[in-house]
Amino acid sequence: MSRASPVWHPFTQHGLEEPIPLVARAEGAAIFLADGTRVIDAISSWWVTTHGHNHPCITAAIAEQAHKLDQIIFAGWTHEPAERLARDLLAMMPAPLAHVFFSDSGSTSVEVALKMALGYWANRAAPRHRILVLEHSYHGDTIGAMSVGARGVFNQAYAALLFDVGTVPFPCEGHEQASLDALEAACRADNVAAFIVEPLVLGAGGMLMYPAWVLREMRRICAHHGVLFIADEVMTGWGRTGTLLACEQAGVAPDLLCLAKGLTGGSMPLAVTLATPAIFDAHCSTDPARQFFHSSSYTANPIACAAACANLAIWREEPVLERIGELARREAGLLADLSGLPGVANPRQCGTIAAFDIAGPASGYLADIGLRLRRIFRERNILLRPLGNTVYIMPPYCIDAPDLSAIKSAAIHAMTAIA
Numbered sequence: 001m002s003r004a005s006p007v008w009h010p011f012t013q014h015g016l017e018e019p020i021p022l023v024a025r026a027e028g029a030a031i032f033l034a035d036g037t038r039v040i041d042a043i044s045s046w047w048v049t050t051h052g053h054n055h056p057c058i059t060a061a062i063a064e065q066a067h068k069l070d071q072i073i074f075a076g077w078t079h080e081p082a083e084r085l086a087r088d089l090l091a092m093m094p095a096p097l098a099h100v101f102f103s104d105s106g107s108t109s110v111e112v113a114l115k116m117a118l119g120y121w122a123n124r125a126a127p128r129h130r131i132l133v134l135e136h137s138y139h140g141d142t143i144g145a146m147s148v149g150a151r152g153v154f155n156q157a158y159a160a161l162l163f164d165v166g167t168v169p170f171p172c173e174g175h176e177q178a179s180l181d182a183l184e185a186a187c188r189a190d191n192v193a194a195f196i197v198e199p200l201v202l203g204a205g206g207m208l209m210y211p212a213w214v215l216r217e218m219r220r221i222c223a224h225h226g227v228l229f230i231a232d233e234v235m236t237g238w239g240r241t242g243t244l245l246a247c248e249q250a251g252v253a254p255d256l257l258c259l260a261k262g263l264t265g266g267s268m269p270l271a272v273t274l275a276t277p278a279i280f281d282a283h284c285s286t287d288p289a290r291q292f293f294h295s296s297s298y299t300a301n302p303i304a305c306a307a308a309c310a311n312l313a314i315w316r317e318e319p320v321l322e323r324i325g326e327l328a329r330r331e332a333g334l335l336a337d338l339s340g341l342p343g344v345a346n347p348r349q350c351g352t353i354a355a356f357d358i359a360g361p362a363s364g365y366l367a368d369i370g371l372r373l374r375r376i377f378r379e380r381n382i383l384l385r386p387l388g389n390t391v392y393i394m395p396p397y398c399i400d401a402p403d404l405s406a407i408k409s410a411a412i413h414a415m416t417a418i419a
């Protein structure tokens with residue numbers, strides 16, 4: 001199959017997709033195509049853009065840092081943006097988290113958390129190897145991150161490389177206790193190093209939501225059995241669920257916390273894994289063999305760190321939580337209007353994430369309904385990418401009422417078109 005462009009895109013079937021639009025610039029809640037067309041970014045460019053595209057404080061910080069220090073080896077060397085970011089981050093995060101390890105994507109922040117958990121047990125001369133996960137979860141696309149995520153068409157070809165994990169059933173409404181009992185039983189076995197979980201919302205699994213009390217119970221069960229609790233807040237962090245962290249709503253603090261996507265406001269690739277003193281101390285000794293063996297070339301890239309510092313400044317100086325609260329209220333109205341439409345099932349919302357399923361047999365990520373919907377939204381200049389038969393909106397926090405109405409009209413049109 002010959003194509004005009006040599007670029008191979010992620011999660012894209014080049015044999016099916018129509019021409020891929022060329023994006024020239026972005027501002028606020030919109031992106032602009034090379035021909036000038038304005039497109040509303042209804043999914044925050046795959047869940048990363050928080051305050052809006054090209055926030056002036058973040059772009060200024062990037063420009064300023066780019067002129068000072070572009071990149072430096074981070075093993076044995078440090079720089080001001082990384083030091084400042086680590087201090088500022090810890091000031092905002094739950095108290096038991098005291099150490100900041102940098103990497104460059106959500107997937108790597110998860111790999112780091114898994115390696116830290118296993119390293120913790122190995123260095124205490126009480127090795128434990130088993131990882132527990134929640135059914136339908138997604139933690140990234142590298143081999144380790146895929147291993148702790150749901151198995152399916154995404155990773156069938158690589159199944160032989162994925163390590164075995166213990167899977168706890170998703171806490172569906174009405175079956176929460178069964179899920180907690182399964183976690184308790186799994187934790188009782190020897191050899192369990194850690195439980196990794198997406199707090200409150202399972203993103204790529206289909207925007208599946210569960211209540212805060214379940215998260216609080218999961219945390220309690222893990223603590224009771226000495227199983228490390230890894231919170232993957234790569235998607236839920238930075239206000240998505242209505243609070244800075246989703247964990248906050250359950251009043252829990254994890255042993256390891258993964259952050260990426262919105263860490264730089266969605267402007268630059270950067271991730272962190274935060275750890276408690278117990279996990280750091282298990283690696284800290286005069287024995288070189290106990291150090292944490294992980295690095296990537298661009299660990300704590302200074303320009304990305306400067307962008308993240310600017311993001312944190314926005315959180316301190318602008319009324320971000322108020323903005324999020326207002327957006328969540330408007331999205332609730334939008335969802336209520338859509339709920340009555342034929343074909344709309346399971347409308348649900350957590351903070352700025354609003355979702356519903358399309359009723360009918362065509363479920364699963366590859367359901368062709370997804371591609372049809374994407375096309376309908378694209379024709380109406382809305383960037384929206386359903387997960388199989390799950391439609392969700394997750395806009396940047398700066399989106400205004402007219403843009404939100406345009407998304408609603410497009411969704412109504414789409415539901416009518418496919419009915």
Ligand SMILES: *Cc1c(COP(=O)(O)O)cnc(C)c1O
Pocket residue numbers: 104105106107108110138139140141198203204232233234235236260261
């Ligand atoms: C997106 C995502 C990841 C992976 O992040 P990348 O930056 O795409 O590698 C991991 N965990 C969760 C919960 C995510 O939503």
